[in-house]
Amino acid sequence: MWQLHQFPLCPFSRKVRLLLAEKGVGYEPVREFPWERRDEFLDINPAGQTPVMIGDRGTRLIDSVAICEYFEETVEKSVMLGGTAADRAEIRRLVAWFDTQFYRDITAPLLQERMEKRIVHRAAPDARLLREAMKAAVAHLDYIDYLLDHRSWLGGSTMSLADLAAAAQISVADYLGGIDWKSHEQAKRWYIGMKSRPTMRPLLAERMVGITPPADYEKLDL
Amino acid sequence: MWQLHQFPLCPFSRKVRLLLAEKGVGYEPVREFPWERRDEFLDINPAGQTPVMIGDRGTRLIDSVAICEYFEETVEKSVMLGGTAADRAEIRRLVAWFDTQFYRDITAPLLQERMEKRIVHRAAPDARLLREAMKAAVAHLDYIDYLLDHRSWLGGSTMSLADLAAAAQISVADYLGGIDWKSHEQAKRWYIGMKSRPTMRPLLAERMVGITPPADYEKLDL
Incomplete structure (x- = not known):
């Protein structure tokens, strides 16, 4: 194994x-x-x-x-880079978007301020950096809303690696209190769909020692 | 086109x-x-x-x-992600290494200090950041030497996307005066091989307005 x-x-x-x-x-x-x-x-x-x-x-x-x-x-089961070569390029673009832009703007500063500073440095988070990360999160949720105006899933007409990359980043940012779903109905509906998948439930049930997620972190009725 | x-x-x-x-x-x-x-x-x-x-x-x-x-x-010609699935994973690991680590430690600070500061901000580079980038370059060239102790090309037994990703980053760092080949014979031989390819010559002949590369930037006898 x-x-x-x-x-x-x-x-x-x-x-x-x-x-x-x-x-x-x-x-x-x-x-x-x-x-x-x-x-x-x-x-x-x-x-x-x-x-x-x-x-x-x-x-x-x-x-x-x-x-x-x-x-x-x-592994043939559950193709996550499907469609034409151009479709796959679009999925890979979005994976890079979430792995790089979303991570740099939101997940990385949240991990730095709310996890590493607590666990490693035993220091208080920088409120200004947290505010900037949460502001960036609003812009990223706007972009997810925009994508979902044009397609059923983030990368196209079927679920793909783009959805998994996005849900991975968002779930960590959400655990660290960085996501406010207010006025992002489309993105919220998509994320509740991701959260309710049996593949995602075990991840959401895990805890990082010393850091408690918000009350609605695991909930399906945000 | x-x-x-x-x-x-x-x-x-x-x-x-x-x-x-x-x-x-x-x-x-x-x-x-x-x-x-x-x-x-x-x-x-x-x-x-x-x-x-x-x-x-x-x-x-x-x-x-x-x-x-x-x-x-x-495009079938010149396969750049060849071999088994595990071989391709190793090539992709190295592409990510050069795209992310090498870029973050060396190319990005050099571009910031020696290109953007000159062109956009009309400011002098920060000597400390330049020194750090050049020190990081030594560690990365050590790693390239190490890889070439075990294989003919960076990603395995044939030329691959790993070599192209590495040559791309190194050539920009070299243009900006960040590479010192001293005591990196293996990496130097590999890079001269890359430089002498007809596919690389046109890139090396280009100039960025306002920024002159070192004298041996295009040379094949470093």
Whole structure:
């Protein structure tokens, strides 16, 4: 069975876990806190980041994009990069959008201010950075509303890796109190749909020690 | 014919241009400076980043990873993601390494300090940040040496997208005076090999107005 090195609030590990669940690939989760920079982990992945997957015969898969492409290529069930080459390019554009822009503007500062500062530095969060992240979240939810004006799912007419990448980032931002659904009905309906999937429930049930999510984090009636 | 929106020192556009050249795909380059944040460009790509490709029938390809996967899927010539699924995962890991780590540690600060500050802000570069970038470059060249101890090319036994992603980042860092090849014989030999390819020569002949590269930037005898 695959080992997946991750921690509960790693958005890139969540994207991979959602894909593995949709495809029915079993794995054993192994807790890894990248900020500890363990030598053994850096030997496996010099980038020092989760997720990393290790197979029975020593196969190492590193980087969430590489991991998702690997399982998309090797497991037929639940195609997540479907359609024409242009359709797949649009899905991959949105995966990059959530992995890079959403992460940089929202998830990364929230993780820094509300997780790392509490756990690693035992310091108070910077209120200005939190406000900026939450303001950025409004703009990103606007963009999700815009996408859903034109399509059923974020990447096109069917659920795709774009939805998994978005739900992964949003769920971490939501855990850390960074998401306000007010006046984002379309995005909210889409996210409730994602939350209600059996593949997403186990992730939402997990807790990061020392950090409590908002009351409606797991709820389906926001 | 495809239009490619780019600027001469965009490392991600260089990666795409190297791939298009290896695959023999023609394109018309269109100059776009992302820091101008033109409304027309933001309408096409809300991320505001180059490269963007636009096809004759309006097909839009956005994000360098999505663009490379598109042409790898649609053009058989010069396979750049070859081998088994695990081989491809290793190539994609290294592409992400150069696109993310190398860019963050070296190319991005060099572009900020030696291009944007000069062109946009008309300010002097921060010597401390430049020193840090050049120190990071030494560590990255060490890693390239290490990879080449074990394989003929960065991603495995044949040239792949990993080599193109690395050459793209390194060539921009080199243009901006951030690379010192001293005591990196393996990496230097590999890079001279990349530089001497007919697909790379046109990129090296281009100049960014107002910024002159070092004397040996184009030379094959470093």
